[in-house]
Amino acid sequence: MAGKLMHAIHYTNCGGGPSDLKYVEVPLPTPKKDEVLIKVEAASLSPIDWLIQQGGLKPMFPRELPQIPGTDVAGEVVDVGSGVKNVKPGDKVIAMLGFANGGGLAEFAVAKANLTVIRPLEVSAAEGAGIPSAGIMAHQALTDSAGLKLDGTGKPTNILITNASESVGNYAIQLAKLGNARVTATCAPEHIDLVKSLGADEVVDQTTPDGQALKSPSGKKYDIVIHCGEPTSWSTFEPHLASNGKIFDVKPTPSSIKAYALKKLTFSKKQLIPVLLSCKAENMNFLVKLVKEGQVKTVIDSKYSLSNPEDAWAKNAENKIFGKIILEP
Numbered sequence: 001m002a003g004k005l006m007h008a009i010h011y012t013n014c015g016g017g018p019s020d021l022k023y024v025e026v027p028l029p030t031p032k033k034d035e036v037l038i039k040v041e042a043a044s045l046s047p048i049d050w051l052i053q054q055g056g057l058k059p060m061f062p063r064e065l066p067q068i069p070g071t072d073v074a075g076e077v078v079d080v081g082s083g084v085k086n087v088k089p090g091d092k093v094i095a096m097l098g099f100a101n102g103g104g105l106a107e108f109a110v111a112k113a114n115l116t117v118i119r120p121l122e123v124s125a126a127e128g129a130g131i132p133s134a135g136i137m138a139h140q141a142l143t144d145s146a147g148l149k150l151d152g153t154g155k156p157t158n159i160l161i162t163n164a165s166e167s168v169g170n171y172a173i174q175l176a177k178l179g180n181a182r183v184t185a186t187c188a189p190e191h192i193d194l195v196k197s198l199g200a201d202e203v204v205d206q207t208t209p210d211g212q213a214l215k216s217p218s219g220k221k222y223d224i225v226i227h228c229g230e231p232t233s234w235s236t237f238e239p240h241l242a243s244n245g246k247i248f249d250v251k252p253t254p255s256s257i258k259a260y261a262l263k264k265l266t267f268s269k270k271q272l273i274p275v276l277l278s279c280k281a282e283n284m285n286f287l288v289k290l291v292k293e294g295q296v297k298t299v300i301d302s303k304y305s306l307s308n309p310e311d312a313w314a315k316n317a318e319n320k321i322f323g324k325i326i327l328e329p
Helices: 047-053 125-129 132-145 167-178 189-197 209-213 234-240 254-265 281-293 310-318
Strands: 005-010 022-027 035-045 072-080 092-096 108-112 116-118 158-161 182-187 202-205 222-227 241-249 271-274 300-305 324-328
Touching (some): 035 092, 035 310, 072 125, 072 132, 092 132, 125 324, 132 167, 132 222, 132 281, 158 167, 167 182, 167 222, 222 234, 234 241
Parallel strands (some): 158 222, 182 202, 300 324
Antiparallel strands (some): 035 072, 035 108, 035 324
């Protein structure tokens, strides 16, 4: 397919806004030995896409400009590198691309074969595209980091999920309930009923004094906090933690990393622990199976056309959404 062109969204500099996104023609990418070429049927936006465009992760990301944003895609394999064995042309798949180079907001995208998994027919392209970064983060934070057993065999656990309106929070509620945890969630007032529908046992309006203080309406102390919200001081969390309570921060900042180091040095049983995403196909396969079986769902906020991305990008930047924003060619 060398020499062919495709449509894609790109931006040429960091620090701009939705109007800097351009719908352009670019060369079709060619998969390397360990890569697959996917005809994209749906791609989802994540908060980190906006952060990268703003230059908030420089000098790590973006690696080069122009940048085609987007890391979470679903589609059909059309070509594979010589070393690829796990998928073949014609397979419906879900893939996570690298943050450094992106590439998801395009008609075709190249993904590493080891981060590409089969998408069963029961899972739509839009549902599949919503899984990778948000679903993996929620799964890893609850299981790898917090040690929650999703088969329900663990001890009774009280969990707080902050800013549950976001897609990581959406998945975290549903996964925590599989582990028979009691879930308290904070969210925007307009999303309270939606958060309850995902299984949260109690929901707190995050704009109220109790919501900002992270107080449980039932007065329970939290064994685990999955913090998906804005930077929050240790003094806000600490009174509501159980004696061995742990906060897992999925949006770590320098201040949260400092708090983590301090608690480690003082051998405190209560800790704030940064969580960094580790992209693994095993997490995606697990989540795809749950979505297929109806045990977990991808919450979709809205859908937009790839050819008109500005409204979708602006909505993602506002951070007032519930679930995933999907773009389709």
